[in-house]
Amino acid sequence: MAPQTKTRTLSTADERRETLIEAALPVFGRRGFHAASTVEIAEAAGISQAYVFRLFPTKVDLFVAAAAEGSRRMLATFRAASDDARSSGTDQLEAMGRAYTGLVERDRDVLLMQLQSQVASPGEPKIREQMQSCFREIYELVAGRSGAGAEEMRAWFAHGMLCNVMAAIEAENLKDEWARALTAGD
Amino acid sequence: MAPQTKTRTLSTADERRETLIEAALPVFGRRGFHAASTVEIAEAAGISQAYVFRLFPTKVDLFVAAAAEGSRRMLATFRAASDDARSSGTDQLEAMGRAYTGLVERDRDVLLMQLQSQVASPGEPKIREQMQSCFREIYELVAGRSGAGAEEMRAWFAHGMLCNVMAAIEAENLKDEWARALTAGD
DNA sequence: GAGGTGTAAGTTAGCACTCACTCACACTTT
DNA sequence: AAAGTGTGAGTGAGTGCTAACTTACACCTC
Numbered sequence: 001m002a003p004q005t006k007t008r009t010l011s012t013a014d015e016r017r018e019t020l021i022e023a024a025l026p027v028f029g030r031r032g033f034h035a036a037s038t039v040e041i042a043e044a045a046g047i048s049q050a051y052v053f054r055l056f057p058t059k060v061d062l063f064v065a066a067a068a069e070g071s072r073r074m075l076a077t078f079r080a081a082s083d084d085a086r087s088s089g090t091d092q093l094e095a096m097g098r099a100y101t102g103l104v105e106r107d108r109d110v111l112l113m114q115l116q117s118q119v120a121s122p123g124e125p126k127i128r129e130q131m132q133s134c135f136r137e138i139y140e141l142v143a144g145r146s147g148a149g150a151e152e153m154r155a156w157f158a159h160g161m162l163c164n165v166m167a168a169i170e171a172e173n174l175k176d177e178w179a180r181a182l183t184a185g186d
Numbered sequence: 187m188a189p190q191t192k193t194r195t196l197s198t199a200d201e202r203r204e205t206l207i208e209a210a211l212p213v214f215g216r217r218g219f220h221a222a223s224t225v226e227i228a229e230a231a232g233i234s235q236a237y238v239f240r241l242f243p244t245k246v247d248l249f250v251a252a253a254a255e256g257s258r259r260m261l262a263t264f265r266a267a268s269d270d271a272r273s274s275g276t277d278q279l280e281a282m283g284r285a286y287t288g289l290v291e292r293d294r295d296v297l298l299m300q301l302q303s304q305v306a307s308p309g310e311p312k313i314r315e316q317m318q319s320c321f322r323e324i325y326e327l328v329a330g331r332s333g334a335g336a337e338e339m340r341a342w343f344a345h346g347m348l349c350n351v352m353a354a355i356e357a358e359n360l361k362d363e364w365a366r367a368l369t370a371g372d
Numbered sequence: 373g374a375g376g377t378g379t380a381a382g383t384t385a386g387c388a389c390t391c392a393c394t395c396a397c398a399c400t401t402t
Numbered sequence: 403a404a405a406g407t408g409t410g411a412g413t414g415a416g417t418g419c420t421a422a423c424t425t426a427c428a429c430c431t432c
Contacts, residue, residue: 009377009430009431011377012376012377013376013377016377016378030308030309031309032218032220032305032306032309033218033221034218034220034221035219035220035309037420037421037422038421038422038423039420039421039422047378047379048378048379048380049379049422049423050378050379050380050381050423050424050425051377051378051379052423053422053423053424054377054378057423058422058423059422059423112308115304115305116305118301118305118351118354118355119218119301119302119304119305119354120218121354121355121356122216122298122354122356123216123217123218123221128355128356131355132355132356132357132360132365135355135357135364135365135368136362136364136365139363139364139367139368140364143364143367150366150367150370151370153367153368154345154348154367154368154370154371155341155344155345157348157368158341158344158345158347158348159340159341159344161344161347161348161350161351162340162343162344162347164347165304165347168304168305168307168308169304169307169314169317169318169321170307170308170314170318171318171321174318176322177325178321178322178325178326178329179318179321179322180336181325181329181336181339181340182321182325182339182340182343184336184337184340185340195396196395196396196397196410196411196412197411198410198411199410199411202411202412223386223387223388224387224388224389225386225387225388233412233413234412234413234414235388235389235413236389236390236391236412236413236414236415237411237412237413238389239388239389239390240411240412244388244389245388245389
């Protein structure tokens with residue numbers, strides 16, 4: 001790139017925006033849109049609250065950016081799993097399903113962010129639009145790669161949604177029959 | 187409006203608590219735990235905000251009561267559908283599934299409350315406990331009546347969760363392929 | 373020195389929750 | 403049957419706190 005000075009102390013706004021999004025994702029994911037405060041997020045990102053509002057005009061815009069980042073991570077995971085399955089010849093749909101449960105264990109924040117975005121959707125049109133395109137992109141990728149039909153796709157997504165909910169209510173550590181049955185295969 | 191009556195008739199605290207819960211459910215469902223204010227709920231119930239806190243010690247307790255009411259409505263719906271299916275000899279699991287999609291259309295607040303309770307669970311132990319017992323009760327009722335095994339139950343719940351999410355992001359009016367596929371059967 | 377990076381110190385609005393108080397009314401007492 | 407009285411129903415007007423967002427200014431970098 002540019003012959004930049006090695007002693008630069010300031011970041012570019014774009015770099016900061018990137019780190020801010022990364023810091024915001026887990027906070028929004030764990031606390032939700034309304035309960036997460038911009039002060040908390042600013043602290044997590046290591047910048048002042050004022051600068052948050054220089055980088056994103058409103059809290060909603062920051063939330064949408066974080067949701068988009070979550071969506072990007074999911075897509076990347078699916079794409080990688082599909083590539084693997086393609087070369088090893090295993091079932092595409094199953095491979096991508098496994099990739100999701102793997103992601104969920106490794107990077108729980110993405111899952112929580114997904115859930116939080118879903119419930120924030122009815123009240124915030126910008127978030128709703130982001131969620132709709134998230135579903136569209138995943139659907140197109142997964143259906144395209146696997147060749148699965150509508151019925152199969154519905155079952156595949158449904159299972160993913162169940163995983164999310166079971167994680168949110170922390171059913172996986174419970175010994176009860178219902179919890180065992182509903183978290184099986186995660 | 188009627189000329190300010192000098193006399194007001196009092197209810198019992200239990201009656202008021204009941205109407206308060208009924209008023210709170212849609213507000214919490216649509217706005218979420220944190221975004222819904224106790225002022226808004228008090229107005230919906232037609233009482234003063236101060237009295238809300240006489241009837242429930244904290245906002246969380248009110249939320250849990252509203253979630254429990256939602257859970258009760260779902261259980262009643264399933265029980266009725268199961269009774270019907272029993273006398274007409276149709277499939278129990280399918281009958282209860284249909285009953286759910288019917289409930290969701292008729293009484294969307296119950297669905298939204300369910301979703302809001304799910305995401306509020308990680309942060310509020312009381313809410314989480316309520317959600318877990320909600321799932322347990324539904325599981326026991328549905329598994330008991332239908333005789334379905336773990337695998338079948340998982341698919342049944344998964345489909346329900348997908349319905350919830352599709353409703354939250356308002357996918358049902360969309361024409362796109364993904365939206366059509368994922369909302370089919372609702 | 374112009375323009376981008378960054379912040380300390382606000383402002384305004386809304387929140388959950390409290391307090392001191394009034395009113396309705398069932399149940400005596402006369 | 404009228405007057406008195408005890409108690410639960412109900413509220414207006416706060417409290418202190420925290421939220422999102424702004425302004426004015428300092429400091430880098432080129």
